[in-house]
Amino acid sequence: MQANPQLRALNRFGLGARPGESRSVDPRSWLRSQINPAAALLTGSDLPSAQSLIETIMKNRARDDKTAARKDLRQFGRQTFGLEAGAALRQAMTTDAPFAERLARFWSNHLAVSTVGEPMVALSAGAYEREAIRPHVFGRFADMVRASARHPAMLIYLDQVRSIGPNARAGRNNRRGLNENYARELLELHTLGVDGGYDQRDVEQLALILTGWTIGGYVRQRNTGPVKPFAFADAMHEPGSKTLLGRRYPQGGENEGTAAIANLCRHPSTARFLATKLVRHFVSDRPHPLDIDIIAGVYLDTDGDLAEVSLALLDLDGAFYGPERKIRSPQEFLIAMGRGLGLSKVDRKAVSALTALRHIPWSPPSPAGYSDEVADWGDPDGLLRRADLARMVTKRARARLTDVGAFAQDVMEVRDPALLNALLAEQSSAADQATLVFASPDFQWR
């Protein structure tokens, strides 16, 4: 099958072609023009900041009617989650800079938080993506990791908020106060990668370095100061120097963690790990070693400048012409249908269909985030559910459908146009035709 570079730009690097775009877009210059920090922000909304969320939580905690307070908070959490997920979906379906949006989603998933079993994360996951991830999509990776480490969603999700140095003032009465969950995932999933050359001792040392990174006023009786999304609580911080990856960190309070994050982000293993994930996400489930070398090299040469790294992805050999394809994730599939039909929202039922497809926003089963490989998304049950979802979406968009055959060629690379047209001719309505197009295997690939 002949690769179509316009459609590759729109589908592989974007979030799905809109009718007409494949004839008007110059692939590389269109994508390059999106490398602009403002393009990755989610704006024009009155969504709550982390500060206001934490204030809401604390006000709720102070109430005397505990049961009702908890119920109210849960209700508020569900509302906030719905608003945030809706806003993110709307932006993905309507943005003129879908490459920037894809990158925002990639990094948000790389430094994943998850609402699974965590009501406080359900409340703050949207704010996390808007505040910690999006401002740094074309900035330095180290700044993004630092923002992630300081955000209440991550502090709560990986238990950092309550981790206390065993010799810290706040820890002396406990047997142990350390929780190494965040430190381990920071090494394994966010920076070096599991084979990146660290051991259990490094995990523990990093956990000690990070003690005291918490939410202001959040942990009871820990003297963490006024209510704010991030606070460094000296009383929880392990005194003394630490040694991480052979480098000594003299006692320095909050600066120890900031320096450790900067050094981890500068590590060659981090460059390789991120390069592998990026190439795998955009180009192939089996990333080519040369492509990884190129991206890792750009990352190291530019001290982790993600604008330069994003630019370099567009110059990889396989980017526009290679035989490799990537499967669309269920969210990408839903968004691509929306963009194809020119929708700015889909109904509640379609969003909840993402539950059945195991791809609820900000809810991966583990801190590794969601996979982007065909082995995870091309399973039998999933393919049938995509057809169900396609039917739900087209049912609401009947009026927008005219020449579905031409539409199909305009938004996806069609493997067998004659067969598709023959089958389209057998459908009894334009909605059924569009369902067939969206449910077809060609639309599952990008």
Next chain:
Amino acid sequence: MNQSFLNRRAFLASACAGGLATSFAPSISFAQSATDQRFVFVLLRGAMDGLHAVVPYGDPAYASARGQLAYDSSVLTPLDSTFALAPGLSPLAPAFLEGELLPVQGLAIPYRTRSHFDAQSILETGLDKPVGTATGWLNRTLGVIGGASGAGIAVGGGLPTSLRGEVPVATWAPKVQRDGDEAFLADLSRLYNQDPQLADSFTAALNLQEQAMVMDSGGGKRGLALFDQLFSATGRFLEADDGPRIAAMEFSGWDTHAGQGKAGGALDRRLEALANGLLTFKATLSPEVWSKTVVLVSTEFGRTVATNGTGGTDHGTGGAALLFGGAVRGGRVIADWPGLASNQLFEGRDLRPTLDTRQLLKGVLGAHYDLRNAELNQKIFPDSGAVGALDGLLI
């Protein structure tokens, strides 16, 4: 029934009988399957705290080593002088007495890691180090026992690594309500037949759809209710004469770094849901099928012996597993118990592993499917000749 519907049905049947889709037709081909034995692999993702499930209450160091999370023995169900079932697992006590439950303690994969993802990868691939692209030992087992396509099924969500491989398998999850759209699906299958990467998967979906339509799944459940629903579904799949014979299930939510709790706490409630799910599974099967059934409940590793600073436990090493089924020779606990005193721990913090997970897997599969050593040591668990099978696990 109108003409075009019939035509399309006929096409669907022929698509299954030839071409790319040849290998898929569980409901047709399974009748000739080589085996009648049932096996279910239940993976608890996130590292279930084995010391909080099969509780070593009789170890003299238990209470002091565990600290805040140590159970008071009055809430436990003793199994022998060393081990007891956690309160949440007490629904399984009668099964233990009847010899249908066999807890295993001190188990670990053959590679030391505290990474969930590496450890799950090793547990699911059956290899001795993490290899991202490897196939799973359940799928290789299907290959060895001559399981036709459709003899394997993943229940609950996606296709886990353990079932990935050359033998095509099905996936199923609840909450599918499709009205009579066979014609549409037939059209769609013609498109999928053109796609080399997705054709097999889609055909498997259609075949499974026929089976699933007769099942009332009652809508998708969430949280702890999911256990019962998925175990019930798995039971019904395995009970069917022409249904699958090997199933993989998985449940997450075991990564209890904080607020793990004791009797009635967060982890205990999850264990209780697991125990009741297992009993539901048994109740779904006929006595005859139950007598040929083995369920293995396993997890990627254990957790630290001591309670951490946040009322939970961190990633550890030695862990626990459960064997459950009519074919299991239970009523005892398998453990070469290393002890919980600080000088007995692995790296001063974890339960020291005394059993390689593959010993358990080989012992179960070898006995259940009457496998030769060469099949176990080469085909299913490559280059594992040095790792012997545990004997006497099954009746």
